[in-house]
Amino acid sequence: MRYLRLLVPMLVWVIMASSCEKDPELIIEPDPSSITFNIYPKVGNQPMVLNQEYLDEDSYRIMPTLFRFYVSHLTLLTDSGELEIKDVALLSLEGLASGEPLTIEAAIPAGNYTGVRFWIGLDSAQNASDPATYAQDHPLSAFQGTFWTWNSGYRFVMLEGYYDTLANTPGPVATTSFFNYHTGLNTLYREAVLGAASVPFSVGEGDSYTYNLDLDLNRALYGSRDISRNMGAITHSTSNYQLAEDFTENFIRAFSLSNP
Amino acid sequence: MGKTKVFIGICLITALLATGCGKDELEPLDAPYELNLPVGFPPMPVPVGNELTVKRVELGKMLFFDKGMSRDSTVSCGSCHLQTNAFSDVIAISSGIEGRKGMRNSPPLFNLGYHPYYFFDGGVPTLELQVLAPVQDVNEMDHDFPLAVERLAQNPRYQEMARIAYNREFDAFVLTRALGAFERTLVSGNSAYDQYNNGQSSALNESAKRGLALFQSERLSCSGCHGGFNFTDYSFKNNGLAEVYADSGRIRVTAVEADRDKFKVPSLRNVALTAPYMHDGSIASLAQVVEHYNSGGANNPQKDERIKPLNLTAQEKSDLLEFLNALSDYEFTTNAAFAE
CATH class of the missing domain: 1.10.760.10 (Cytochrome c-like domain)
Structure with missing residues (x-):
């Protein structure tokens, strides 16, 4: 009988152990190597912050008041293929101090990489998301203020502010001249054109690598397509689509390797 | 021996309870909502994760x-x-x-x-x-x-x-x-028309029946856009409301020029209860709506080709209105389940 008193608890333990979820499999510690993408917003050579006046490339006063954009499918290139390290990130200048970068961080395996690629905006599946299904702090959440409620989909880039309509005028900037570039729609989803900004790099075991890029507002306004003041100041993409497309084409080319 | 049996029993119960682990979340204290669809209505699509309860x-x-x-x-x-x-x-x-x-x-x-x-x-x-x-x-x-x-x-x-x-x-x-x-x-699907459609021939008077026949006729082509059980094909059309539209309609969301000045075709169920009419509420009464279509509408380049003068007689207009009034579902508009 004494054996029985020992046997029964053991039996219970065996049953319990076998009935619950599987034992966790052996956990392999993630590679601690990491990468930080720093994107420095600038107007020409000046660090850009919101609510501050700048003279743009054509000597017009400009004052950005809102600047947000999505980066998606951030991918590292290798000799043997590609490794996506971030599906989506929302970058915003709100609260950013002068000279401070927008950042995207990700854990990566140690190794040699031949470059990077990413897209501006959201792919069609991401763009068809329901923002109410995401946690508040998720980049695609309804709480981010990027969702178009009247035409379901996300704004890929939101750039708003004021600019003068005449060059070389004394400040302050005329707050009656409002510009508002909101790009979205699946047809305006573009890969960033990095060119020389996509450079090879190596990351050792446990190392933290920093990849620095500049984002120049001048290039977004005066890139391959000059959109400054000539095509109207407002686009919500379906309204003044040409302006949205031209701004997008400029924006994806506004990144360069940073030389801090 | 008795104590041993009790002990074994407790142990076995514990073991049985333990086999249920992984299901410790409480089930919602809710019940499915019975959606009573009218005769002739197809099953209503409901998104996964938001089933009616x-x-x-x-x-x-x-x-x-x-x-x-x-x-x-x-x-x-x-x-x-x-x-x-x-x-x-x-x-x-x-x-x-x-x-x-x-x-x-x-x-x-x-x-x-x-x-x-x-x-x-x-x-x-x-x-x-x-x-x-x-x-x-x-x-x-x-x-x-x-x-x-x-x-x-x-x-x-x-x-x-x-x-x-x-x-x-x-x-x-x-x-x-x-x-x-x-x-x-x-x-909503219990109007006089629905009752007539489901076999109660007396639910529509003779004028409404003539109006129904007109509505379904090729001559008027109403049911070309306002067809089906819900009296709409959900397409986007320009009905010649004006030569120039202040609201550009569907092009606002598509940026496609062919969508300019086009609006979603509304259901005509309960139409007599929903004045004023059109996307901008610019037509005050149902009789004026009938007059609009009878006139062939304004000369808008996007106007649907079926919008053209109808040459309706006074009797035909009256019959059409009688039929449209028969699309009102007063059970729906007085249903306490929907009231505040």
């Missing part, structure tokens, strides 16, 4: 009539969607907070679960996503969405119902799902 619908109804949805707590969904008018409004353009005016007529709300998209320009694909628009529209509720959710979440009743209905705290997901659930229950 009693508590979901109940919560959605409470939110529908909650003025706390708007920034200054003066406007609810029900402010511009009145049950007596098939959940539309009686004025051309409804007022949002502070009396602000938007640009479009408040549409009636019924049989919404069958619609493939929402709003006159079709820019929103689901009832759940639709919720986001009026809350944030500056001319409607003008609320910051996070703040709206935060304020509504302070309501302990909403929190309790959210946990029962969706097994989570009240949040944006619950808000959008619950409203979508309630709106899917707004089913």
Whole structure:
């Protein structure tokens, strides 16, 4: 009988152990190597912050008041293929101090990489998301203020502010001249054109690598397509689509390797 | 021996209980909502994850009539969607907070679960996503969405119902799902026409029957766009309302020139209860609507080719109106289940 008193608890333990979820499999510690993408917003050579006046490339006063954009499918290139390290990130200048970068961080395996690629905006599946299904702090959440409620989909880039309509005028900037570039729609989803900004790099075991890029507002306004003041100041993409497309084409080319 | 048996019994019960681990979440204290569809209506599509339940619908109804949805707590969904008018409004353009005016007529709300998209320009694909628009529209509720959710979440009743209905705290997901659930229950299909269509020949008088025949005739082509059980094909059309439109319609969401000045074809169910008419509420009465179509409409380059002079006689106009009046579902407009 004494054996029985020992046997029964053991039996219970065996049953319990076998009935619950599987034992966790052996956990392999993630590679601690990491990468930080720093994107420095600038107007020409000046660090850009919101609510501050700048003279743009054509000597017009400009004052950005809102600047947000999505980066998606951030991918590292290798000799043997590609490794996506971030599906989506929302970058915003709100609260950013002068000279401070927008950042995207990700854990990566140690190794040699031949470059990077990413897209501006959201792919069609991401763009068809329901923002109410995401946690508040998720980049695609309804709480981010990027969702178009009247035409379901996300704004890929939101750039708003004021600019003068005449060059070389004394400040302050005329707050009656409002510009508002909101790009979205699946047809305006573009890969960033990095060119020389996509450079090879190596990351050792446990190392933290920093990849620095500049984002120049001048290039977004005066890139391959000059959109400054000539095509109207407002686009919500379906309204003044040409302006949205031209701004997008400029924006994806506004990144360069940073030389801090 | 007796103590041993008890001990073994306790151990075995413990073991049996333990085999149930992994299912320790409470099931929602809710029950499926019985959606009684009218005869001849197809099954209503319901999105996965927002199946109709009693508590979901109940919560959605409470939110529908909650003025706390708007920034200054003066406007609810029900402010511009009145049950007596098939959940539309009686004025051309409804007022949002502070009396602000938007640009479009408040549409009636019924049989919404069958619609493939929402709003006159079709820019929103689901009832759940639709919720986001009026809350944030500056001319409607003008609320910051996070703040709206935060304020509504302070309501302990909403929190309790959210946990029962969706097994989570009240949040944006619950808000959008619950409203979508309630709106899917707004089913209308018991008009005199429906009763006639289901075999009660006396439900329509002779004039309405003649009007029905006219409505379905190739000569008038009404049912070409307003066909099917819901009296709409959900397409986007220009009906020659004006030569120049102030509101460019569907092109606002597609940027496709062919969509300029086109609007979603509305259902004609309950049409006699939803004056004024058209996307901008610019036609005051149903009789004037019939006159508009009889005239062939204005010379707009986007006008549908079927909009042309009809040469209706006075009797035919009267018959058409009689038929359109027979599309009113008073059981729907007086159903206590939908009332505030």
